[in-house]
Amino acid sequence: MRWVIIILLSLFLILGLGGCWDRRELNDITFVAGMAIEKGKTANYEITLEVINASQLNPKTAQGNTPTVSFSLEGDTISEIDDKMNIGLTRQLDFSHTRTIVIDEALAREGVGPFLQYIERSAEFRNDFHLLIAKDVKAKEIIKTLYPVQLVPSMKLDVQLKSLAEEWGGYPEVRFIEFTSNIASDGRQPVAAVVSIEGDPSKGETVQNNQKASLEANVVVDGLAIFDEDKLIGMLSIEEARNYVWTQDIQKTTVIADCNPDQFFSVRIFNSHTEIKASYQGEQPVILIKLVLEGELQSTQCAKDETSKIKTFEKYEKILAEEIPRMITTTIGKVQEQYGVDIFGFGEEMERQQYKKFKSVKSKWNDEFKRAKIDVEAKVFIRRDGIRNESFIQELGK
Numbered sequence: 001m002r003w004v005i006i007i008l009l010s011l012f013l014i015l016g017l018g019g020c021w022d023r024r025e026l027n028d029i030t031f032v033a034g035m036a037i038e039k040g041k042t043a044n045y046e047i048t049l050e051v052i053n054a055s056q057l058n059p060k061t062a063q064g065n066t067p068t069v070s071f072s073l074e075g076d077t078i079s080e081i082d083d084k085m086n087i088g089l090t091r092q093l094d095f096s097h098t099r100t101i102v103i104d105e106a107l108a109r110e111g112v113g114p115f116l117q118y119i120e121r122s123a124e125f126r127n128d129f130h131l132l133i134a135k136d137v138k139a140k141e142i143i144k145t146l147y148p149v150q151l152v153p154s155m156k157l158d159v160q161l162k163s164l165a166e167e168w169g170g171y172p173e174v175r176f177i178e179f180t181s182n183i184a185s186d187g188r189q190p191v192a193a194v195v196s197i198e199g200d201p202s203k204g205e206t207v208q209n210n211q212k213a214s215l216e217a218n219v220v221v222d223g224l225a226i227f228d229e230d231k232l233i234g235m236l237s238i239e240e241a242r243n244y245v246w247t248q249d250i251q252k253t254t255v256i257a258d259c260n261p262d263q264f265f266s267v268r269i270f271n272s273h274t275e276i277k278a279s280y281q282g283e284q285p286v287i288l289i290k291l292v293l294e295g296e297l298q299s300t301q302c303a304k305d306e307t308s309k310i311k312t313f314e315k316y317e318k319i320l321a322e323e324i325p326r327m328i329t330t331t332i333g334k335v336q337e338q339y340g341v342d343i344f345g346f347g348e349e350m351e352r353q354q355y356k357k358f359k360s361v362k363s364k365w366n367d368e369f370k371r372a373k374i375d376v377e378a379k380v381f382i383r384r385d386g387i388r389n390e391s392f393i394q395e396l397g398k
Helices: 002-016 078-087 106-112 113-120 153-167 176-184 239-246 310-339 346-353 355-370 390-396
Strands: 030-039 044-054 068-075 091-096 102-106 129-133 191-199 218-229 232-237 253-260 265-280 285-302 373-384
Touching: 030 106, 044 078, 044 191, 044 218, 078 091, 102 106, 102 153, 106 191, 106 232, 113 176, 113 218, 129 153, 129 176, 153 218, 176 191, 218 239, 218 310, 232 239, 232 310, 239 310, 253 310, 265 310, 265 346, 265 373, 265 390, 285 310, 310 355, 310 373, 346 355, 355 390
Parallel strands: 030 091, 030 102, 102 129, 129 191, 285 373
Antiparallel strands: 030 044, 044 068, 191 218, 218 232, 253 265, 265 285
């Protein structure tokens, strides 16, 4: 019995001596919020890291200096550059809180696979950050442009993209893990958000006299990047990006349409459901997209349309049931004709619903997508008219 007690006590002592083998103290590390990847001038790549200057985010310790520090370095591989970054940065780099990786447009057109595979393999990175393409500006300028409300540029972008997805639907919430899995998919090609800068990028990087950066430069979401495997081949506008999201099950959005020539009404969609039917008619692939949408009337410029009458709601529902499918089919048709790659995941639906047929065509699915017949149907239900039945504009029209 005594030996049992001694053994148990020894085990407890051994367990008490244990710890995390790879533990790092907070005082020894610097969190990387964002990364920009561009073509180097003297090497394959130039990497710019946006690291957090934590003392400037605390009101008690802030002295009016920049909340982030950026440092750039060139090298032939991403791993080499990351390991070498401490020639300019003082502490060990921690990538576990990285929220955005911005890729220069020219580099993306050459292919992102050679350097993204390092990030995918690395245990330092999580797989839930945003992958973004810089348009008309250098990628490094995106993560250097400050914002008065959210002081860390990459954190600002993270919140901005989430809000856009939730409130208007112009971003499909594509994270790194979705992007890389779509590269390997037989029935879907990758997409990524496009970002640019409104204003003068050189005026978005400074903080002086304890005044935060003004909006003389602001990072904006500017559409959707289309890839063929790992190569950027084109871009959609922000409006077309929302049309893409309609096919993926949009969360919320606001749509406008004509109620009379040069007069418009707007409806806030608060509930939606997208169903995709994939089949073949003879040798032609057929894709049917069914939308069921619920919303509320936000405004109308048509004074003669009495919003207290059911016929007004029925009129607007019919208009939207025609307008929304028209917008979506126009965008899908553009992708079919100009780019010829299935970014919508119709091939994945075909694989699930018509497995044997898809198996015989999956090696040439993009060719099948280009000649597919696309039909979009929408059922729209306007449930209410805000908090008032009659607006003052109806009184003006009488």
